[in-house]
Amino acid sequence: MALIELRHLTKTFRGKMQTVEALRDINLSIHQGEIYGIIGMSGAGKSTLVRCINFLEKPTGGQVIIDGKDLATLTPKALRALRQDVSMIFQHFNLLQQRDVRGNIAFAMEIAGMKKADIERRVDEMLEIVGLTDRQHNYPSQLSGGQQQRVAIARALSTNPKIILCDEATSALDPQTTTSILNLLREINQKMGITIVIITHEMSVVESVCTHVAIVDNGDLVENGTVEQVFSQPKSEAARKLIFRKAGADAGVMGDRMIRIVFEGNASSEPIIAGLVMECHVAVNIMYADTRDVGGKAFGQMILQLPEDHLQQEKAIYYLQNKNLRVEEVNGHAH
Amino acid sequence: MPIEKMVPLMIDGIRDTMYMTVVSTFFAYLLGLPLAIALVLTSPKGLAPRPLIYRVMDAVVNIFRSIPFLILMILVIPLTRLIAGKAYGSTATIVPLVIAAAPYVARMIESSLLEVDPGVIEAAQSMGASIPQIVFKVIIPEAKTSLIVGATISSGTILGYSAMSGAIGGGGLGQIAISYGYNRYQTDVLLVTVILLVILMQLIQVVGMTISRKTDKRVRE
Known part of the structure; x- marks a missing residue:
């Protein structure tokens, strides 16, 4: 109880x-x-x-x-x-x-x-x-x-x-x-x-x-x-607001379509962004990145601005998901 | 008036005035303090809201506060006779003085008690304090400085009332001023009583303010 x-x-x-x-x-x-x-x-x-x-x-x-x-x-x-x-x-x-x-x-x-x-x-x-x-x-x-x-x-x-x-x-x-x-x-x-x-x-x-x-x-x-x-x-809008308000405000994020990727332990040793650029020929803009210690575990997050082209956007998201990273849309309310 | 007559007259006057002021202030607080605590507790925002009881007490206080002192003194003559045995003199004057001052004192105390930071009272509640504990361990000690300032002002007001009572049979310096200065045109006596009343008022003020300042722990030393 x-x-x-x-x-x-x-x-x-x-x-x-x-x-x-x-x-x-x-x-x-x-x-x-x-x-x-x-x-x-x-x-x-x-x-x-x-x-x-x-x-x-x-x-x-x-x-x-x-x-x-x-x-x-x-x-x-x-x-x-x-x-x-x-x-x-x-x-x-x-x-x-x-x-x-x-x-x-x-x-x-x-x-x-x-x-x-x-x-x-x-x-x-x-x-x-x-x-x-x-x-x-x-x-x-x-x-x-x-x-x-x-x-x-x-x-x-x-x-x-x-x-x-x-x-x-x-x-x-x-x-x-x-x-x-x-x-x-x-x-x-x-x-x-x-x-x-x-x-x-x-x-x-x-x-x-x-x-x-x-x-x-x-x-x-x-x-x-x-x-x-x-x-x-x-999961909730309010949670995103509170978590991203900090991330977004610090970096001054602004732009069209943005995604947030989260690294946990294993993924952080692999050069993900370099791979994305070289293998998919998709240029992304890193708007914000940080690693925090949450409850004793390293926890990295990054906000990427994607190119205008819709096909390239999907390619980038597909690539990142295949690397077992969690990818989330960062929508307009987030910052 | 020759000085050898004036001095004993004034000494008696000071003694009677001090006697009326001190005793009346004491009894006014004896009645006013519980009344003020009851007002604060039972008010709609108080710790034990009792709107009906609050409204009755509030009205009674206002009624007594709105009767001018001299008229109140005449109104309560039967009661004064009942308590003091007669309606003139210093001791008898204490009865109307207390009746006039108690509601005034209650309002002074009430406003001091309401100044206490509600956050501190909430903290005490969060520790499981009972209402008597909150009153006697939090509200009154925290309001101490303001209460002493209030007592200073109240006893000054009572001193003023006691002098006024001289007009209709009260004692002390007020009575001397009226019977010699007003009725017998002895301006020198009138002037001396005025000076003595001013000095007494100053004395109360200085002593009260010094005590309140000395006991306040909020000021950085």
Whole structure:
């Protein structure tokens, strides 16, 4: 049984003038130990989705089952107890401004009703893990964004949760700080086996830490699976948009018919493009190429612009397919 | 008025004015704080929305806030007699002062509590905090600076009301100003009471603002 099960989850906001369907029939299973990325454009409903996981937002329909417990059936008291197993960190850190670093870390444990001596001991441990021992008596206003997020992570970890939910946790941070926070999250996941759900609009975040990814578009969960699967064979329009937006925007791709080919391991040693040009006498324009490390495996992709002539286009595609490469059309929406 | 008569008169006046202000502020907070917390919690966007209860409390606060203090003082004379045994003097004036100030104080506190970052409250909820925990561990401590500023303004206003009460039988500096300065044309007494009231107001302001600044942790040192 999955640690987090979402079944036919629906959330509708009813206003005076209009109703907004923020989430429509979401089904998702997240297992213990996974780092699950939930990605989508802003307004796609991903923040609402993560708030449904700990019932900060009550779903309009469907079930949220955490560790076998259906959240809708819990009493308010039982729900509060469950929330101590499901910590959350936020885009704007949400620290208590009037408490110092120690006080902020202690806060979650005070809520949980731990004994003072135990809290003090645990605060020291947490400070060690996030590397802020020398800053323990500072107030949030005296810390950088990255340091504040480390305090928030320490606070989230202090109650020994099974799950950590991250709502755009790196969106307010610069790239280097983002990397260090993501590394910290990965470390926590690997050392303590804590399941992490990461909400983001940045593909690079998913690429660098997630094991699995779900794509949310306009209230629908359009695609999910391992990061490798979704990256190499994006099925949905939204997934393609998110993956190619990065590729396309960097290279400034523009032109008529373009294809995307994907290399995985074996194919990368063979001179494919040279072969294509020499054997088929088809000239192609390399618009974009890169190799990325996705979940520890090298993964290459290339976007080629094909000549105008239809016959030559087909020849090139046939040749590439014969080399056992996956070939996909890159259509106008992709960039 | 000769100085040897003026000094003891003014000392009594200051003592009575301070007594009314401090005691009234205390009781106004005793009533206003729970009222403000209830307003914040039961509001439609609050943690425990109860629209009907909210609307009733909101209306009651507005009604009391819209009655001018002098008129309120006359209106509550029967109640004042019931509680204080008489309707004149410093102690009796505390009754209308508290009734006038409590709704005012409630509004001041309410606005301070609403300033607290909703993100921090959400974080506390995500940790499984109960409503009392959120109120006493998050909302009030986070609003501390703003609450102290509010208390400073409120006690200043109560000081002003207490002086006004001198017109219809209240005590303190206000009563001295009216009975000597206005009724007996002793301009020197009037001037001295005004100066003393200004000094008292300044004192409250300086002390309150210093405490609020000193206890605020948001400022970089």
